[in-house]
Structure formats: C-alpha cells, structure tokens
Amino acid sequence: MNKPLEAPELLTVSRLLPEFKDMPGGLMPLLHAIQEALGFIPASAVPMMAEAMNLSRAEVHGVITYYHFFRSKAPGKHVVQVCRAEACQSCGSEELLAQTEALLGCKLHETSADGRFSLEPAYCLGLCASSPAVQIDDKLYARMNQTRMARLVADIGSAS
Ligand code: FES
Structure with a gap:
C-alpha cells in the first residue's frame, strides 16, 4: 500500500492539477512539474492524477515507470x-x-x-x-x- 500524501505534497499536486488537466498531452508536463516541485512523484498521487487527466491509474503508472528520469521516491540531498x-x-x-x-x-x-x-x-x-x-x-x-x-x-x- 502506498504511503498517504503528506500535506505539502497534497497541496502541491492539488495546485498543479488544474494547470494541466485540460491540456492535450498534459500528463508529461504535469509529471515534470510535480517532480520539479517535490523532487519525485509520489505513488499516492497517481489516483488523483488519473482522475483529473481522465486516464486509468495503470496508464499514469506506466508513463512514470517508462521514463527513467521520473523518480517515485524522494532523492538524496x-x-x-x-x-x-x-x-x-x-x-x-x-x-x-x-x-x-x-x-x-x-x-x-x-x-x-x-x-x-x-x-x-x-x-x-x-x-x-x-x-x-x-x-x-x-x-x-x-x-x-x-x-x-x-x-x-x-x-x-x-x-x-
Ligand atoms: S554522450 Fe553526450 S554528454 Fe555523454
């Protein structure tokens, strides 16, 4: 089971979703924006992103894991x-x-x-x-x- 989103992570993802949800092909720029803001893409954010982008959770997860530069865990300093x-x-x-x-x-x-x-x-x-x-x-x-x-x-x- 994925760790629940921490409050700052939830705020960041909630703030970014409206910017990209109606953009054609908006998932990639959304993922980049989340990683830029948090340093990684929390697995717990996948359901929120999938719903907002009208995609399945598997599709969002697939994109995150396909590209080597997306991180699912917080990086070191x-x-x-x-x-x-x-x-x-x-x-x-x-x-x-x-x-x-x-x-x-x-x-x-x-x-x-x-x-x-x-x-x-x-x-x-x-x-x-x-x-x-x-x-x-x-x-x-x-x-x-x-x-x-x-x-x-x-x-x-x-x-x-
Ligand atoms: S191959 Fe271009 S910098 Fe390494």
Missing part, C-alpha cells in the same frame, strides 16, 4: 548523474559509474545510506566532446575521472 550515452561510454563512463557506486555506497537509482547522494543515469548531457560527463545537482562536469569524482563528492558532502 544531492543527485549525481553519470552520462551513459555513446560518446561517454566510449570514454569510460561505465567504469566511472562503477567507481561512483563504490564511492557513494549505492547502486544506480538508489540513495546512499546517509541520504546525501542519489545516483542516476543521464543519456547525453551535451558535453560529448569532453566525455565522460557528469551532472551533480544543477552543475555539469566534463572530462570526469575517478579522482575528480571523489574530490567533488567529498567537497559537496562536507559543504552540506
């Missing part, structure tokens, strides 16, 4: 995204990803035990000529390697 698209893969992003998993102590799509970092994939961050690329929160980093990643994580972790 910082989100580390390692690019897994072709140019970055050819420059070692899979090795960097494995090293980052070990560094953070969590796998892809998971959050570290201390709640400070979530690890997510990205599929091209627009820095292909300077691969491998990483995004941490809103900042992009090019030509990443294990040493730079360890330093960044230590700096960000100690500042928060």
Whole structure:
C-alpha cells in the first residue's frame, strides 16, 4: 500500500492539477512539474492524477515507470548523474559509474545510506566532446575521472 500524501505534497499536486488537466498531452508536463516541485512523484498521487487527466491509474503508472528520469521516491540531498550515452561510454563512463557506486555506497537509482547522494543515469548531457560527463545537482562536469569524482563528492558532502 502506498504511503498517504503528506500535506505539502497534497497541496502541491492539488495546485498543479488544474494547470494541466485540460491540456492535450498534459500528463508529461504535469509529471515534470510535480517532480520539479517535490523532487519525485509520489505513488499516492497517481489516483488523483488519473482522475483529473481522465486516464486509468495503470496508464499514469506506466508513463512514470517508462521514463527513467521520473523518480517515485524522494532523492538524496544531492543527485549525481553519470552520462551513459555513446560518446561517454566510449570514454569510460561505465567504469566511472562503477567507481561512483563504490564511492557513494549505492547502486544506480538508489540513495546512499546517509541520504546525501542519489545516483542516476543521464543519456547525453551535451558535453560529448569532453566525455565522460557528469551532472551533480544543477552543475555539469566534463572530462570526469575517478579522482575528480571523489574530490567533488567529498567537497559537496562536507559543504552540506
Ligand atoms: S554522450 Fe555523454 S554528454 Fe553526450
């Protein structure tokens, strides 16, 4: 059973629904708006969204789970995204990803035990000529390697 919506989550979803409910194809922008506001899309909001958008719960759930960038759980304080698209893969992003998993102590799509970092994939961050690329929160980093990643994580972790 899904956790009931907390009051702030309920307020946010209730505030956003009228903006998108009559928009053709409004589900995607609604989901983006909810994730932007809350950091994730609460599973308990699916029935409200389905009713407002005149869709089945399965349809809404299917869209949320199909797209890798929608989160169903609150992320850690910082989100580390390692690019897994072709140019970055050819420059070692899979090795960097494995090293980052070990560094953070969590796998892809998971959050570290201390709640400070979530690890997510990205599929091209627009820095292909300077691969491998990483995004941490809103900042992009090019030509990443294990040493730079360890330093960044230590700096960000100690500042928060
Ligand atoms: S493939 Fe990684 S930034 Fe484009």
